Amino acid sequence: MNTTTAAVLVPLLPALAAAVILLTGRRAPGYVQPLAVVPTLASAALAVFVAVRQSGREPLLAGTSLTPTGNPTLPIELAVRLDGFAVLVAVLVAVVAGCVQLYSTGYLRGDPRYASYAALVSLFTSAMLLVVYTDDLVVLLVGWEVMGICSYFLVGHYWETATARSASLKAFLVTKLGDVPFVIGILALASDAGSFRISDIVARLSSSLSGFELSHPTLVALLLLAGVAGKSAQLPLHTWLPDAMAGPTPVSALIHAATMVAAGVYFVARLLPVFAASAAALVVLAALAALTMVGSALAALAQDDVKRVLAYSTIGQLGFMAGALAVADREAAVFHLLTHGAFKALLFLAAGVLIQTAGTGSLAAMSRMRELRRRAPDAFWAMTTGLLALAAVPPFAGFFSKEAVIGAAEHAALDNEHGVSSSLAAPAAAGWIVLVAGLATALLTAAYATRLWLLAFHDPVDARVESVPPGERASSAMTGVLWALMVPSLLLGLAYGKLPDWLDGGSLAPTLTTSVLATGAAVLGGTAVYATWRRAYESAQAEDPAPALLGPLARHAEAGFHLDAVYAAAVVRPVNAAAGLVRHLDRAVIDTCVRGAAGAPGLLGALVRRAGTGNVQTYLSTLVAGALVLGVAAVLVAVGD
Amino acid sequence: MTERELLSTSGQEIVFVLVGLVVLGAAVLCVTTRHLVHAALWLVVALGGLAVEYLLLTAEFVAWVQVLIYLGSVVVLLLFGLMLTRAPIGPSPDADSGNRPVALAVALASAACLVTLVVDAFRTTWIDLETPHGRSEALGDSLFRAWVLPFEALSVLLLAALIGAIALSRARRARAGVAANGGGR
Amino acid sequence: MHLVYPAVLSSLLFCVGVYGVLARRNAILVLMSVELMLAAVSLNLVAFDVWLRDEIHSGQVFTLFLIALAAAEIGVGLAIVLLVYRERGTSAVDRLRALADREGNEPDGNEPDRDGPAPGPGGAASRETTTT
Numbered sequence: 019m020n021t022t023t024a025a026v027l028v029p030l031l032p033a034l035a036a037a038v039i040l041l042t043g044r045r046a047p048g049y050v051q052p053l054a055v056v057p058t059l060a061s062a063a064l065a066v067f068v069a070v071r072q073s074g075r076e077p078l079l080a081g082t083s084l085t086p087t088g089n090p091t092l093p094i095e096l097a098v099r100l101d102g103f104a105v106l107v108a109v110l111v112a113v114v115a116g117c118v119q120l121y122s123t124g125y126l127r128g129d130p131r132y133a134s135y136a137a138l139v140s141l142f143t144s145a146m147l148l149v150v151y152t153d154d155l156v157v158l159l160v161g162w163e164v165m166g167i168c169s170y171f172l173v174g175h176y177w178e179t180a181t182a183r184s185a186s187l188k189a190f191l192v193t194k195l196g197d198v199p200f201v202i203g204i205l206a207l208a209s210d211a212g213s214f215r216i217s218d219i220v221a222r223l224s225s226s227l228s229g230f231e232l233s234h235p236t237l238v239a240l241l242l243l244a245g246v247a248g249k250s251a252q253l254p255l256h257t258w259l260p261d262a263m264a265g266p267t268p269v270s271a272l273i274h275a276a277t278m279v280a281a282g283v284y285f286v287a288r289l290l291p292v293f294a295a296s297a298a299a300l301v302v303l304a305a306l307a308a309l310t311m312v313g314s315a316l317a318a319l320a321q322d323d324v325k326r327v328l329a330y331s332t333i334g335q336l337g338f339m340a341g342a343l344a345v346a347d348r349e350a351a352v353f354h355l356l357t358h359g360a361f362k363a364l365l366f367l368a369a370g371v372l373i374q375t376a377g378t379g380s381l382a383a384m385s386r387m388r389e390l391r392r393r394a395p396d397a398f399w400a401m402t403t404g405l406l407a408l409a410a411v412p413p414f415a416g417f418f419s420k421e422a423v424i425g426a427a428e429h430a431a432l433d434n435e436h437g438v439s440s441s442l443a444a445p446a447a448a449g450w451i452v453l454v455a456g457l458a459t460a461l462l463t464a465a466y467a468t469r470l471w472l473l474a475f476h477d478p479v480d481a482r483v484e485s486v487p488p489g490e491r492a493s494s495a496m497t498g499v500l501w502a503l504m505v506p507s508l509l510l511g512l513a514y515g516k517l518p519d520w521l522d523g524g525s526l527a528p529t530l531t532t533s534v535l536a537t538g539a540a541v542l543g544g545t546a547v548y549a550t551w552r553r554a555y556e557s558a559q560a561e562d563p564a565p566a567l568l569g570p571l572a573r574h575a576e577a578g579f580h581l582d583a584v585y586a587a588a589v590v591r592p593v594n595a596a597a598g599l600v601r602h603l604d605r606a607v608i609d610t611c612v613r614g615a616a617g618a619p620g621l622l623g624a625l626v627r628r629a630g631t632g633n634v635q636t637y638l639s640t641l642v643a644g645a646l647v648l649g650v651a652a653v654l655v656a657v658g659d
Numbered sequence: 660m661t662e663r664e665l666l667s668t669s670g671q672e673i674v675f676v677l678v679g680l681v682v683l684g685a686a687v688l689c690v691t692t693r694h695l696v697h698a699a700l701w702l703v704v705a706l707g708g709l710a711v712e713y714l715l716l717t718a719e720f721v722a723w724v725q726v727l728i729y730l731g732s733v734v735v736l737l738l739f740g741l742m743l744t745r746a747p748i749g750p751s752p753d754a755d756s757g758n759r760p761v762a763l764a765v766a767l768a769s770a771a772c773l774v775t776l777v778v779d780a781f782r783t784t785w786i787d788l789e790t791p792h793g794r795s796e797a798l799g800d801s802l803f804r805a806w807v808l809p810f811e812a813l814s815v816l817l818l819a820a821l822i823g824a825i826a827l828s829r830a831r832r833a834r835a836g837v838a839a840n841g842g843g844r
Numbered sequence: 845m846h847l848v849y850p851a852v853l854s855s856l857l858f859c860v861g862v863y864g865v866l867a868r869r870n871a872i873l874v875l876m877s878v879e880l881m882l883a884a885v886s887l888n889l890v891a892f893d894v895w896l897r898d899e900i901h902s903g904q905v906f907t908l909f910l911i912a913l914a915a916a917e918i919g920v921g922l923a924i925v926l927l928v929y930r931e932r933g934t935s936a937v938d939r940l941r942a943l944a945d946r947e948g949n950e951p952d953g954n955e956p957d958r959d960g961p962a963p964g965p966g967g968a969a970s971r972e973t974t975t976t
Binding site: 754 | 846852856858863865868869870875876877891895901905908919922937
C-alpha cells in the first residue's frame with residue numbers, strides 16, 4: 019500500500035464507521051461494538067504504518083483541488099502533508115482513540131445511547147486525524163469545527179443531568195467564541211500569504227531568499243491565538259474544560275489526551291513560523307501560557323473531584339506546550355504533547371475505574387475509604403504511573419518532555435542567538451517567563467499529584483473507617499487498556515534521542531542544570547505536601563493538605579479563581595438582562611399591539627352587530643336614507659362640475 | 660309638444676290638480692289611519708283617483724285596466740288578507756311601528772329632494788293633449804306587435820306567481836301537519 | 845298640461861308609499877304602501893309616455909305590465925304573509941326578528957324568543973285583536 023493511500027484511509031475509516039453506526043446502530047445494536055472498535059484500531063495500525071514508512075524522511079505532500087474559491091490563485095485543496103509532526107501526532111491520536119473505544123465497551127456497557135456515543139467518538143477521532151494530516155487551512159477548519167460539535171454532543175452525553183447540559187453548552191459556546199477570530203485569522207493569513215496550503219505559507223515565511231513577510235503578523239497571530247486558546251483551553255477561554263468533566267470519563271480521556279485540546283497546540287506547531295514572525299505574539303503566548311500553568315496548577319491543588327484535578331492538570335500541561343511554542347521550540351511542544359497524551363489518557367481511564375469502584379469522584383470521600391488500593395489494583399498502578407509521569411519524576415515519560423520544554427525556555431532566555439532552531443528566534447522575555455513559570459509549575463504539579471495519590475490511596479496504618487461500597491469490578495477490556503497505556507507512560511520519554519530525527523533535528527536531551535532545578539522543585543513540592551498530609555493524618559483531622567498549604571488562596575483556587583463568576587458578570591448577566599428586556603418588550607409592547615389589533619376590530623364588530631336588530635324596517639330606512647344621500651351627492655357633484 | 664310658462668293654466672289642469680289632491684289625501688290617510696280596513700278603502704280611493712288622472716292624460720285603456728285589476732282584484736285580495744290574518748275592525752293602536760319618526764324623516768327628505776328635482780327639471784315642459792295618445796286601439800296594436808314577447812313572458816310570470824302562491828299555501832298545510840304532530844295543534 | 849303636475853304628484857305619492865312601508869306595522873298595510881309606490885311609478889310612466897308621444901306606447905305598455913306584476917306580487921306576498929301568520933301567529937313586521945344578531949344562541953329561525961314564548965295563532969289573535 020502506498021503511504022499516501024494509507025494516510026488518507028486513516029481519517030476515512032473512523033468517519034465511515036461513524037456513518038455506518040449512525041445509520042444502523044438503532045436497528046442492529048449488536049454490530050456497534052465491532053464497528054466502533056475495529057475501524058479505529060485499524061486506523062491506528064495504519065497510522066503506525068504511515069509513521070514507520072515516513073520516519074525521518076522529507077515531508078510527503080499530496081493534494082487534489084477540492085473546490086474553486088472564485089480566486090484562482092487561492093484554491094481549497096484536499097491535501098495531506100506527512101511530516102514527522104503529523105505522523106507522530108496521528109499515531110498518538112489513533113492509538114488513544116482505539117484505547118478509548120476499547121475501554122468504552124466496558125465503561126458504557128448497557129448504556130442505551132452507546133451507539134450514538136460510539137459513532138460520535140469515531141467521528142471525533144476522524145476529525146482530529148483530518149486536522150493532523152491536512153495541509154489546507156480550510157479543511158483543517160472543517161475538522162476543527164466537527165470536533166467542536168462532537169465535543170458538544172459527547173460532553174452532553176448524560177443530558178438528563180443539568181450539569182451535563184450546561185457543560186456541553188458552555189464547551190460549545192466558549193470554543194466557538196475563540197473560533198470566530200480564528201476563522202478571521204485564517205482568512206487574513208491566507209489572503210496575506212496567498213495560499214491556504216500550510217506548507218506553502220511556511221515555506222514562504224521560512225525561506226530567507228524570498229524575503230516574504232506578512233503585512234500584519236501580530237494581528238494574524240493574535241486572531242489565530244484566540245482560536246487556539248479556545249480549543250486548547252488556555253487562559254482566558256479555559257473555563258469549559260473543568261466543566262466538561264460532566265461527560266463520560268472515556269470522553270474526557272479522549273478530549274484531554276489526544277484530540278481537541280491537542281489540536282490547538284498542534285496547530286501552532288504547524289504554523290510556528292507565522293507566530294514567530296511576531297515577537298509580540300510570542301510574548302503574549304508566553305504570558306498566557308505562564309498564567310495558565312500557574313493558575314491551573316493552584317486550582318488543581320484545591321479541587322476535590324478527581325476528574326477536575328486532572329482537568330486542571332491538563333490545562334497546566336497544555337500551558338507547558340504553549341510555553342514551548344512561545345519560545346519557538348515546536349519539537350519540545352510536540353514531544354510533550356505525545357508523552358502527555360499517553361499519561362493523561364492513562365490517568366483519565368484509571369480515574370474512570372477508580373470512580374466506578376469508589377462510587378464517587380470526590381477526593382474527600384475517597385480519603386475515608388479503606389483498601390481502595392486493593393479493590394482497584396489496576397487503577398492504583400495505572401494512577402501511580404501516570405501521576406509519576408505527570409510530576410516529571412525521572413525516568414518516566416513526563417520528565418523528559420518537560421525537561422525539553424524547560425531546556426528550550428532556558429535556551430531562549432539565556433543564549434537567544436543560539437536558539438534551538440536558528441530560523442525561529444524567540445524573544446528572551448518569553449524565555450524568562452516560561453522558564454520561571456515552568457519551574458513554579460513543576461513544583462505545584464508534583465504537589466497536586468502527590469496530594470491526589472495520598473488522598474486516594476495512602477493509608478499506612480489502616481486508619482480509615484469507611485469501606486468501599488460494593489460494585490461491579492472493572493471489565494478486563496478496561497484494565498487491559500490501562501496496562502497497555504502504562505508502557506508508553508513509562509518508556510516514551512526514552513525516545514528523546516530518536517525523536518529529533520523525525521522532527522526538526524534539534525536536541526531534546528535533558529540538560530543537567532534544568533533537570534536538577536526542575537526535579538528539585540518537584541521533589542520539594544511533593545515533600546511539602548507529604549509533610550502537611552502526614553501531620554493532618556496523624557492528628558486524625560481532615561486529611562486534605564491543600565487548605566493548609568494554600569492558606570487564604572485555597573478558596574479562590576477551588577473556584578478556579580472566580581473566572582466563571584467574572585464571565586457570569588461580564589457576559590451571562592448582561593445577556594440575560596438583554597433577553598429579559600427583549601422579553602419584556604415582546605410581552606408589553608408587541609403583544610399589546612397584537613392584542614389591540616385583534617381587539618379593536620372585535621370592539622368595532624360588537625358595535626356593528628348591534629345594528630343587526632332583525633327589524634326589516636330599520637334596514638329599509640337606512641337603505642332609503644343612504645340612497646337619498648348618495649343621490650343628492652351625485653347630483654351636487656354633477657352640478658358642481 | 661310645445662312649451663308654456665309654469666303657471667299658465669287650463670281646465671284639464673285644474674281638474675288634474677284637484678283630483679291629484681284627493682289622491683294624495685287618500686294616500687296619506689291610507690298610510691296613517693288606525694283602522695286597517697279603512698286603510699284598504701282609502702287605498703281604493705287613491706287608486707280610483709289615479710284612474711281618473713290617467714283618463715285626464717288621455718290614457719283611457721290604462722285607466723280602465725287600473726280600475727279593473729287594482730280596484731277589482733288587488734284591493735279585494737288585500738281585504739281577504741286582512742280578514743285571514745284576523746285584522747281588527749275598529750281602530751288598532753299599534754298600527755304604526757316604532758320606526759315612525761325615522762320613516763317620516765326619510766319620506767319628507769326624499770319628497771323634498773324629488774319635488775325639487777322634478778320641478779327644476781320639467782318646470783316649462785308642456786304635454787300636448789289635443790290628440791289622445793292612449794286609445795285602446797293604438798295601445799293594443801303596439802302591445803301585440805312590438806311588445807308581444809314581453810307580454811308572453813309576463814303571462815309565464817303570472818303563472819309562476821300563481822304556482823308559487825299555491826306552493827306556499829301547501830307548504831303551510833304540510834308544516835301545520837308537522838306542528839300538529841309535535842305540538843298537538 | 846304641464847308635465848310638472850303629474851310628475852310632482854307621482855313623487856309625492858311615492859314618498860307617501862315610502863313612509864307607509866317604513867312606518868306601518870301590519871304586513872298587509874306594508875303591502876298596500878308598496879301598491880301606492882307602484883301606482884306612483886305607473887303615473888309617471890303614463891305621463892311621460894303621453895308627453896313623448898312614443899310610437900310604440902312604451903310607457904303605457906309598461907304600466908300595464910306593472911299592474912299585472914303588482915297583482916302577482918300581491919298574490920305571492922299575501923301568501924307569504926299568511927304563511928308567516930300561521931307559523932308565528934303575527935303579521936307585525938317588527939316582530940319577525942329571527943335573523944337578528946343575538947349573543948350566544950344560534951338563530952335557528954324558529955324561535956321568537958325576543959318576543960316572548962311562541963304562541964299559536966289563537967293566542968296571537970287574542971293578543972292582537974280586540975274584537976273578532
